[in-house]
Amino acid sequence: MRIVYFTHSLLSCWNHGNAHFLRGMLRELAQRGHDVLACEPMQAWSLENLLRDHGQAGLGAYYAAYPELRSQLIASEEDIGAALSGADLVLVHEWNEPALVARIGRARRQGGRFTLLFHDTHHRAVSDPDAIRRFDLDGYDGVLAFGETLAAVYRRWGWGDRVFVWHEAADTRLFHPPARERRRDGLVWIGNWGDDERSAELEGFLLQPAHAVGMPLDIYGVRYPEAARLALDRHGARFRGWLPNARVPEVFAHHLATVHVPRRFYVTMLPGIPTIRVFEALACGIPLVSAPWEDSETLFRPGRDYLVARTEARMVQHLRTLREDAALRQSLAASGLETIRARHGCAHRVDELLTILTRLQRAPTDPGAATSTPGEREGALLS
Numbered sequence: 001m002r003i004v005y006f007t008h009s010l011l012s013c014w015n016h017g018n019a020h021f022l023r024g025m026l027r028e029l030a031q032r033g034h035d036v037l038a039c040e041p042m043q044a045w046s047l048e049n050l051l052r053d054h055g056q057a058g059l060g061a062y063y064a065a066y067p068e069l070r071s072q073l074i075a076s077e078e079d080i081g082a083a084l085s086g087a088d089l090v091l092v093h094e095w096n097e098p099a100l101v102a103r104i105g106r107a108r109r110q111g112g113r114f115t116l117l118f119h120d121t122h123h124r125a126v127s128d129p130d131a132i133r134r135f136d137l138d139g140y141d142g143v144l145a146f147g148e149t150l151a152a153v154y155r156r157w158g159w160g161d162r163v164f165v166w167h168e169a170a171d172t173r174l175f176h177p178p179a180r181e182r183r184r185d186g187l188v189w190i191g192n193w194g195d196d197e198r199s200a201e202l203e204g205f206l207l208q209p210a211h212a213v214g215m216p217l218d219i220y221g222v223r224y225p226e227a228a229r230l231a232l233d234r235h236g237a238r239f240r241g242w243l244p245n246a247r248v249p250e251v252f253a254h255h256l257a258t259v260h261v262p263r264r265f266y267v268t269m270l271p272g273i274p275t276i277r278v279f280e281a282l283a284c285g286i287p288l289v290s291a292p293w294e295d296s297e298t299l300f301r302p303g304r305d306y307l308v309a310r311t312e313a314r315m316v317q318h319l320r321t322l323r324e325d326a327a328l329r330q331s332l333a334a335s336g337l338e339t340i341r342a343r344h345g346c347a348h349r350v351d352e353l354l355t356i357l358t359r360l361q362r363a364p365t366d367p368g369a370a371t372s373t374p375g376e377r378e379g380a381l382l383s
Helices: 018-031 045-065 077-084 098-109 129-133 148-162 199-213 226-234 245-252 276-283 312-324 326-343 346-362 374-382
Strands: 002-006 035-041 071-074 089-093 115-120 142-145 163-165 187-190 217-220 238-241 257-260 288-290
Touching: 002 018, 002 077, 018 035, 018 045, 018 245, 018 276, 018 346, 035 077, 045 245, 071 077, 077 098, 089 098, 098 115, 115 346, 142 148, 142 346, 148 163, 187 245, 199 217, 199 226, 199 312, 226 238, 245 276, 257 276, 257 312, 276 288, 276 326, 288 312, 312 326
Parallel strands: 002 035, 002 089, 035 071, 089 115, 115 142, 142 163, 187 217, 187 257, 217 238, 257 288
Antiparallel strands: none
16 A cells, blocks of 8 residues: 655654654554655755754664655645655645645545545644644545544534544654663653743653752753753753654663653643653653643553652652662553553554544545534634
């Protein structure tokens, strides 16, 4: 089967978390014998920032980890047509320009023989509905939403049983425990500051507790404004800058534990959707403590796969206990890894995708019959 995925970038993971799952998912499809292609724009914002900060060397980790993947730069109508030619399945990520999303939908309506799916992995449907409102999804056969609460939004917009929950997952070919354990020390957090979507939470559930316990804290990420850097300095955290996602497993392997600090929208308006770092951390066998977050879809086993800190004081207690209790660290790591291997690897998501495709092919529908633009029923967001 020929599968084409239109993404903001496959090459760059600079402030582009979707690239993590996309790489693992496409590699799994390729390993199963499918012909896979990623298409990305000529001037992707993420890639431009990566090259500006790190040059071509910044792509080295990706190329080394994913030699079987290929991407095509899209610069013209002809490029789009060539990419779609012969495709059996086309997926379009929500971080694409509205014109491209609409152009591919027209190709499907005008006789395209491929199944066309829109893939949403962000909170914009509730935090910035105007951004989603600009998408013309007429012609799309269905929507893949990375959590049940997001899928419910699309159902209220009229997609009914043509919206499917498709969580992200860990690329377990890359994210796994180290072959040989080494000395571990301190705490690590890998993530971007987040445009003030979790500034208070990062200070209260990460910086202050680590400082209070006296645990060395390494922080990796991008888009840290001056105020954030000053906060890191006040609490003695060591800012390491951008880290290629392909190198995350080796960094996890040097630390005792990590922390999950969800963005506010995934606590309040779209509960139940974890960041991909939860999947990746558990796959690497590093103990994890989560700031307040409700696992409403029972993806994991809170208290067994990871610890939950409902308050900042509880986070301090958990970190102190983890530092001192090797048996607890071992138990959490083993349990979290067990859950990932049983339910949350990219191989599981490929199985789910192929099942969704079979379901759509057995029950053909009129593409885009639900609604031409998601925003037509934006009032449902407030109901």
